[in-house]
Amino acid sequence: xxxxxxxxxxxxxxxxxxxxxxxxxxxxxxxxxxxxxxxxxxxxxxxxxxxxxxxxxxxxxxxxxxxxxxxxxxxxxxxxxxxxxxxxxxxxxxxxxxxxxxxxxxxxxxxxxxxxxxxxxxxxxxxxxxxxxx
Numbered sequence: 269x270x271x272x273x274x275x276x277x278x279x280x281x282x283x284x285x286x287x288x289x290x291x292x293x294x295x296x297x298x299x300x301x302x303x304x305x306x307x308x309x310x311x312x313x314x315x316x317x318x319x320x321x322x323x324x325x326x327x328x329x330x331x332x333x334x335x336x337x338x339x340x341x342x343x344x345x346x347x348x349x350x351x352x353x354x355x356x357x358x359x360x361x362x363x364x365x366x367x368x369x370x371x372x373x374x375x376x377x378x379x380x381x382x383x384x385x386x387x388x389x390x391x392x393x394x395x396x397x398x399x400x401x402x
Contacts, residue, residue, distance in 0.1 A: 291316040293352060294344075299326040299335040307344050317344040320352060322379065350375050373399045 284292070292315050296302030303324050310317045319339060326332030340346055347355075350372065357368045373396035 290314075291318070293318045293320065293347075295320045295323045297324065299324045299332045304335050304339060307339050308342060311343055318347045318352075319344050320349055321346045322348045349379070369399070 292310050294303060294306050294310065294317055296304075296306060299321075303319055307317050307319055317339075319336075321336055324332075326335060336346055353368065353371050353375070357364070359365075360368075376396035
């Protein structure tokens with residue numbers, strides 16, 4: 269599996285390959301540029317790719333949505349920051365329970381400030397506010 273990145277990305281490509289993992293979670297600054305390029309290259313190199321739709325933005329809503337659709341059709345799986353945290357955090361009885369909740373409740377309070385498209389329920393916002401997340 270080789271990414272075909274430009275020479276300045278050689279160290280990153282080598283680091284990814286050195287992990288030996290086949291699944292990647294990719295984010296970027298611009299949906300239609302950074303995220304799209306890295307995701308397409310990873311798919312071409314036979315990686316399973318998830319991309320975090322609410323941790324990236326396009327130059328417009330149309331550009332963002334179009335890129336999400338393009339990457340989904342190419343075989344990448346869209347997800348959200350909240351889904352990544354909750355899916356990767358497997359042990360809710362362990363010592364990292366409280367820090368994980370801090371991240372989750374931060375998401376509930378802060379994400380709606382950035383976009384009205386997130387859809388965080390009012391009850392979740394109130395629970396996060398009561399917890400003191402900011």
